[in-house]
Amino acid sequence: MRPFLYERPTSVSAAIAMASRLDARNVAPTQAKTQFIAGGTNLADYMKLGVAQPERLLDLNELTEPALRQIKTDDDTIRFGALVRMGEAADNNDVRRRCPLLADSLKFAASGQLRNMASLAGNVLQRTRCEYFRETSWPCNKREPGSGCAAMQGVNRQHAVLGTSDACIATYHGDFAQALIALDAVVEVEGQRGPRKIPFASLHRLPGDTPNIETDLAADEVIVAIEVPLDPWSRRSRYLKIRDRESYAFALASAAVALEMDGNTVRQARIALGGVATVPWRARAAEDALRGNVLDDKIAAAAAEAAFADARPREHNAFKIPLGKRTLVRALLETRDMKV
Amino acid sequence: MNQAAPVPKENQGEPVVRIDGRLKVTGQASYPADIATANVAYGVLATSSIARGKVSKVHTEEARAVPGVLDIVTYGDMDETDTPKFGNTGASSIGPLHDKTIFHEGQIIALVVAETFEAAEEASMLIRADYEDEPPSASFDSKGVKVEPAAGKSPMLQEDVKAGDFDAAYASAAVKIDQKYSTPTQHHNPIELFSTTAMWQGHQLTIHEPSQNVTGWKIELARQLKIDPANVRIVSPYVGGAFGSKGPMTARTAIVAVAARRVGRPVRCVVSRMQAFNTQTYRAETRHRIRIGAGKDGRITAFGHEGWEVTSRPDPYVVGGTSATGRMYNYGSVLTHVSIVHADRNTPGYMRSPPETPYVYALENAMDEMAVALGMDPVEFRRINEPEKEPIGGKPFSSRSLVKCYDQAAEAFGWSKRDAAVGSMRDGDWLVGMGCATAIYPTASAPCAARVRLTSDGQVRVQCGSHEIGTGVRTVAGQMAAERLGIGMDKVSVEMGDSALPPAPVSGGSISTASVCSAVLKACDAVRAKLFAAAVARDGPLAGSGNAKLDMEQEKIVASGGKSAKLSDVFKVMQVGAIEEYAEFAPKGSTPEALKKLYAGQAEFHGGDQDKDSVKYAFGAEFVEVRINSYTREIRVPRIVGAFAAGRIMNTRTARSQLMGGMIWGIGQALHEATEIDRRNARYVNRDLQDYLVPVNADIKQVDVILVPEVDLDVNPAGVKGLGELGNVGTAAAVASAVYHATGKRIRDLPIRIDNLIS
């Protein structure tokens, strides 16, 4: 690991001020000289590997604003402070009861130890686990723009089939983000240019020609909260995660599903797909295929076809297309059958 | 899963708790890299990013400028030493800093030594090398690999075993199969990382390093450093998992020793998980072609097994499991052939059941296919082909309880409830499959020495340079002494893992319990003989009992007539405070040089298929249930039952734990484990435990181990067959068989993953 400066601001405004000092305004947060650290389970790992090379770390864990550590629910929203730990949110009874999808997407992620360390903001910003990204001796456009993509013709079993570009096919591996994008969450951010709210769907950027730019955030912007609206479909919601082993593994394919039913007919559907795309992936075409229809095996299969219509496989990950479809079908039927 | 230790049956010892269990679970056991050392400097390796070519220049300037860097050992700095040797004690003949040729990815190009680990690591990342690189050959089918027959290239495989006229028998067989199977690259990944701590005191060198072979390493390291072996000591009291990976010494040990001499202080180098994938040994990928021919009655008439294994360019590492597969059943005729494929890879090495795991996987998967082809129950098919004598040399088995294992495991598993039709069993959305396979492992032992001391107050100390790699050998050696000397376990201490102790063979090949216990037994018997002589002497407490049968129990010498004498009284007569005996055990059939070779760190193995009078194997039968989701096809293993017979079981707790661990590993081999290779540049891509998957607790549900009683006094004086490597043989085939039963898909290439089952 390289030496770095380590500082612990005690307020959000101080953190922003400190973050603004060294970097040009338009530099991506992951390439900035100053970077925030929360649980450190993603960033510290990548610093040890030489993938992330901040000169200065701002530890957010000493921030004193109480809301950063609180989960607040009212009739129509759940608001998560950015520093709430994954484990705490997963175990929160209110969250579990009112929106099982949120709790399950956290419960099925990582391990108990990691969930106790990792923050929710850090979780949604976690970087890809692409094997070639993780090791600095490989060419990788995300880590070193313009160097090429070793995964494209390499071992790409766990890579994405949706949202890929010729520059990068790395999967976005997070689970919680699938729940957030499905439920139209909003991210509250504070930075030098003032506070703003970003629809979750606009937080992450497709790789395109610039896979090194991963989010819409500026280097001085701190996520302070994530707000999730509660809707008629929140209770009938579910996260299904398929992986190589039963725990402590990233999704090969996952589906976040929330349904509002009128008898057997779908009134509203919210769907996101994990493990198969380069960014948190909302499957709107699948939602459209379901809306107004009786949810049976056939229509579920049609929705899954629609979700993967644009999928593009590589040498080792073609199985993710049938797997992704079946995962969605199973998730839809299981969600339909939930007792709420 | 939480089960009590099995209640001992006939010829099975008490489930005594591990001597070092508490120390280990409370973190008090000091592993080699934990040993407190004053003034230690830290070493971090720098390794090559290419797999083939030459290093033209190593740039160390930037690294040297990092504050705290003390030294960088690189090309030229090892010239005073000899290159490593490939063989029993040496992992590879590649001397990475002796020669600028790059034979594989991750080859050591320098060792940075610094005041702190952090400085050494930072500096190691700043070392750059210029290479003249050449296109490497990654594996099977890669351009440029060299394929050659394996037989005779290594002591692991002297010849390709055969019997009868395979070609004729196969050609005329009524039912036959001809299939290909493969196993992937696998790395041991013990949780304790690899490390070397080297300290010089004058001419004396002490190495703290996790090792399965302290005596062998002492000799080999002294040879490389050109110093007297008497000046080298290897210390490894606890090993946090080894599985073969800590058996052969790697090039790193000498490099760290040289670094410590250069900087004039102890140097500790802990190898990162990532670097270990290339600087340590591993199980290379294997391929198999199996042909089986049988009559309509299910009797096998022809068995053909061809194997291909990857090794490095310079070293002919061979596992060659055909010796075991060729003797498994009553085949009629046998034809085998093993080839090695030299590629630009690091040299592979022993990994828990090196020959049997891949080869028996192929055989047993094929046996299941054959049973299907014959329309026969797979258990019945094996029963029909149970041999009287092994088919290659026509020798008897010293003992063989395979059928008993099948009977007991099948009963416990509920095999009779299995509906043989493929895809016929279901539980809601889950397809249910059941399968089985045979486990086999050769029973060997090797020369071994031990020292036992008994003091007048009944304290026993056992010393033996064997290794506690987690198997429980320290406990069972203590049990042997406690039992023989009639002393409670609480008064027994056992010292192991130090080349200053009486020498023991490498802890590999499941020989440790048999070899160590035989030596301890011999030393204890010598102690007993002295005590007995004194007890029955004219002035002894048992004077006049000279013709009685004597034994030791509860700190007393007991005569068959009922008289007894307290141990302390016998010591009084003898006028000594302690009796200490040193014993050397050599297995039946040992050569005259056997003991000399033990001291030279080259203990010879006996048993298995090597003896004249009989072949010696331990057997087991494993049954597995799998569940496969009918939509998403993920595979789960709710239960596995294994029944094993392995002669005398010293301790049912440690035996069960070994077998259970083996079966769990077998599940991992079936469903999870694989090192992925980027074929373009012969590089491993998943060099960490995030991507190199092994089962986690949630994957393992019910694991039942049945210890089938067996008596075999032919194998060694202790009557013990090794079982450390038995448990994970066959497991993967049993899983493959169950997956077939559930889905109708025969998966021949491991690991079996969702990718194979979804379409």
Ligand SMILES: Cc1cc2nc3c(=O)[nH]c(=O)nc-3n(C[C@H](O)[C@H](O)[C@H](O)COP(=O)(O)OP(=O)(O)OC[C@H]3O[C@@H](n4cnc5c(N)ncnc54)[C@H](O)[C@@H]3O)c2cc1C
């Ligand atoms: C072995 C392993 C398995 C895992 N398995 C899973 C899994 O199955 N599913 C899953 O979803 N995740 C998984 N994870 C990922 C894990 O959930 C993330 O590492 C974790 O959530 C990151 O949170 P953190 O607080 O530790 O983030 P950090 O490592 O501290 O930060 C991550 C990134 O977020 C930025 N950041 C953090 N907080 C803020 C903020 N408030 N404002 C702006 N930027 C911020 C940091 O600068 C950094 O770039 C796994 C991780 C590991 C190591």
Ligand code: SF4
């Ligand atoms: S897929 Fe993306 S992250 Fe992976 S190597 Fe290619 S560019 Fe880098």
